[in-house]
Structure formats: C-alpha cells, structure tokens
Amino acid sequence: MFHKISKEVLGAATALALVATAGAAEEWRAWNIHVDGHPNTAAMDRFAELVAERTGGEVTVEVFHGGVLGSQPDALEQVQLGAIDIGNFNLGPIGPLVKEANLVSLPFIFRSVDHMFRVLDGPAGDKVSAAMGEAGILPIGWFDAGARSFYNNSGPINSPADVEGMKIRVMNNDLFTGMVNAMGGNGTPMAFAEVYQALGTGVVDGAENNLPSFESVGHYEVSGFYSLSEHLIIPECICVNTAKFGALSQEMQDAVRSAAEEASVYQRELWAEQTAASRTAVEAAGVKINEIADKGPFQEAMAPVYADYLAANPDMTELVELAQSTE
Numbered sequence: 001m002f003h004k005i006s007k008e009v010l011g012a013a014t015a016l017a018l019v020a021t022a023g024a025a026e027e028w029r030a031w032n033i034h035v036d037g038h039p040n041t042a043a044m045d046r047f048a049e050l051v052a053e054r055t056g057g058e059v060t061v062e063v064f065h066g067g068v069l070g071s072q073p074d075a076l077e078q079v080q081l082g083a084i085d086i087g088n089f090n091l092g093p094i095g096p097l098v099k100e101a102n103l104v105s106l107p108f109i110f111r112s113v114d115h116m117f118r119v120l121d122g123p124a125g126d127k128v129s130a131a132m133g134e135a136g137i138l139p140i141g142w143f144d145a146g147a148r149s150f151y152n153n154s155g156p157i158n159s160p161a162d163v164e165g166m167k168i169r170v171m172n173n174d175l176f177t178g179m180v181n182a183m184g185g186n187g188t189p190m191a192f193a194e195v196y197q198a199l200g201t202g203v204v205d206g207a208e209n210n211l212p213s214f215e216s217v218g219h220y221e222v223s224g225f226y227s228l229s230e231h232l233i234i235p236e237c238i239c240v241n242t243a244k245f246g247a248l249s250q251e252m253q254d255a256v257r258s259a260a261e262e263a264s265v266y267q268r269e270l271w272a273e274q275t276a277a278s279r280t281a282v283e284a285a286g287v288k289i290n291e292i293a294d295k296g297p298f299q300e301a302m303a304p305v306y307a308d309y310l311a312a313n314p315d316m317t318e319l320v321e322l323a324q325s326t327e
C-alpha cells in the first residue's frame, strides 16, 4: 500500500516538475556600475519592469546597481561565461575582448554623438554588433554616454602639452593607454570604483569621463578642473549573454528586444537632461569648466594611436574608413 501510494505521488511530482521546467521562468541577473540618480540606473530599472510586463513574467531581470557584481572587465567575462546574464556596458572595456568593438573607442573617430549613432545604425554598426554577439556579448539596446573629457587638479588642459607628465586614469583598453601616452602622459588603467580615492590621494593626477559620471560618483569633489576635450564618444549597450538570449522563443526574444529599445529611448532622454544638470551642479560646487578653443592639436596627436592600431589590426581598416566616411 505504502509502496503503491508513493509511486503515484512520485509520478505526479515528476509530471509537475516537467510542466514547471517547460514553462520555467528565466531569472536574469543584471550588472550595472552606476549608482541611484544616474540615468543608466533608472533606464535599467525601467528595462527590468518592461521585460517582466512584456514577457508576462516568463523572463525577469534583477538589476544589481553600483557595480556590486564586480568590476566592468570582470563582469564582461562573466557575461561571456553566462554567470552574469545581462548588463549595461560601455564599449570601451569590450574592445580587449572583441576587436571590432574598438572601432568606437578610437579617439575622435566620431564628430558628434549623432554621428556616432548614425554609424552604429549603419553597416559598420552591424559588423560591430555581429562580432559582439559571436563573442557572447549580444547588444540589444544602445545608450548615450556623451563625450569623455579630462579632469584634474593642477589647472586647465588646453593642449596635449598640458597632459605631459600627468598620470591619467583610463578604462581598461590599450587604446586609451596609448591615447594618453601619445600626449606625453602616463595612461593608467584602473577600475572605476578605485578612481575617487586615487584622485583624492594623488595616486593619479587626473581621469576622464562624461559629466554625469564625473558628478554621480563624486569625482568633481576631488578635481578642480574639467576641460572639454571630448576625445572619446563611446556608446553603451544593454548586452546579454548570446546563448541565453538565443534559447528564448522568438516571441520572448522580440519582447525582450522591444523592452531594451524602449529603455534606450528613455535613457537618451534622461541623458540629455542629466548632462546639463551635472554641468550646473559641478560648477556650483566650484569646478572650473574649461572650453578648449582648438581641439586640432589633440586630434593630430592621435596619429600614432591610429597607426599602431591599424598596423596590429589591418582587417579593421575598412571599418574605420566606413565610420569616417559616414555622413
């Protein structure tokens, strides 16, 4: 009797388990480096809401803010491995993993944010996306990250000569180290979370970032000058582990993609507002915003960076020319 019941129970439990597996909810862990109040944090929260809504709860996203899941280079490897499912990433630190992604990390390659998005929306962008997807980091939405400029304490930067001898923190990518070194400085890769202290204690003389990030993590408290060199215009993505995304039904993929697209539209609106608000806030806190009259010498100083990059990656020449010739 006991034996019989237990067999029936077991059978029912197995059937239930099978049903549960078939309709199992996908629970994704998402990486976000930014703190509360940053546009990308709000956009990632919106993305998570939209995903739950549009997939009817079949896919849910839990966003871990403030970089608590690790540094950006580490998190990217975790996405490739599937240990982290998704996140908001800057394409700068993706360059060392996907050489096509370095297209957007070449200093002064884009004339403006609009130009960058036109390239991204065209054939060059398709190549970058495809290569990222093959590397396991599939972009499904594009965020605005404005332009990055130098900040430091010793005085305004008006020409590459002002960078000479300065130790400047950069994101993890040889292109950025080369960029600072080509101005006679010392490009120093370092995790974002360590920069505040490094600036405050003089471990580095300066760093570079966009205005919203300069403000949100307090770098303006330890840097008196922000000089508008705007040397890098790098987009950011909502990027997902390619295999996890590919395992969803077509209907679920469409729902997740549409959530990412809508969250990206929202992010770009917030970004424009926040850039202006951050400028006002840091100026009110005493930071001197320095307009650079002639950025030509900075661009000219980048010739060896392009030469080295194309010598090491001759197959990227076409992509670089495609981006440069995009209207």
Ligand code: GTR
Pocket (backbone or CB within 6 Å): 033, 072, 088, 089, 090, 092, 145, 171, 191, 192, 208, 209, 210, 213, 236
């Ligand atoms: C921010 C970017 C982050 C991170 C950071 C950095 O602007 O949104 O993803 O790359 O810069 O400088 O490390």
